[in-house]
Amino acid sequence: MNTIYLVGFMGCGKTSVGRELSKRLEVPPYDVDSTVEKDRGQTIKEIFKNEGEEAFRNYESLAIRQLPVQHAVVMTGGGAVVREENLTYMKNNGIVIYLKTSFPVLWNRLMKEEERNKRPILLTSSKEEVQKLFNERSSHYEQSDIEIVTDQLTTEEVCAQILDELSRLNIR
Template identity: 80%
Template sequence: MGGGLKLNTIYLVGFMGCGKTSVGKYLSKQLEVPPYDVDSAIEKQRGQTIKEIFHYEGEEAFRNYESLAIRQLPLEHAVVMTGGGAVVREENLTYMKSKGTVIYLKTSFPVLWNRLMKEEERKKRPLLLTNTKEDIFQLYNERSKHYEKSDITILTDDLTAQEVCEQILIELQRFNS
């Protein structure tokens, strides 16, 4: 790592399909800190998939579990992959900024939509099962104003996970100097 990079917890935020999971896994290896996937932590704690939580308990209950999982991070230094809606609650964004650096993986809607329309993605994401493209676009626009409050924004459209990671490392150097 070197170069005097002050390491704290890094929170990856962005809309579903922006690459938080793949970038997070790669970045955690580069920084030699563990990855922490908020959705996986919730599934493990609740003994249900995110899809089941949405179906049986609703989005509000899921958002409560999500806020709790963000605050119960069992590590001091990690790369945290949040759910796409985590920043909608202002207190989550404020908390994450107080504990580390929040990085927005900004992806244009057409690129996201192409990624999300792959069969395996559609099945995993509760919001895609019940909403039209127009609904998802509206949600994307609503959430974007929250994402924009992040410490660092990385444009991901034409980049691989590895290239996004390289951009993050450059920006972290700049942000922490």
């Protein structure tokens, strides 16, 4: 099985779906943001503050290339696909799955305090600015191999749809 890369805007469920999907497929999960934090010895928030977004995106691109390209589920950061090189790399080395979630659903999830504090952009941006970013990234996400609409689904239901789609495409 090639690696499965989960992409989508922050709050779409990449982490929870990735963990559950890796259990069902019996392959290890890898979180790109956690990998960057571990490699850099800083939180994402600290990297943004100390070095800026461009530095973080460089670390993110490097982390994506250092993770396994077989028998794994990789949860990417929300902005990973904005760099064409990342999307191309992921598509060449696995299956890219877009967890498509509408902005109103995302915004409700992101406004929970524990989410807000984890995400640097939410501390400095208005709802309109976050929506603009969402709109800018959508066309990148839509270049994925598979799209799963997650608005009304549980983590388990999203995983079931992914597995159905992989089976339909003869990918396992």
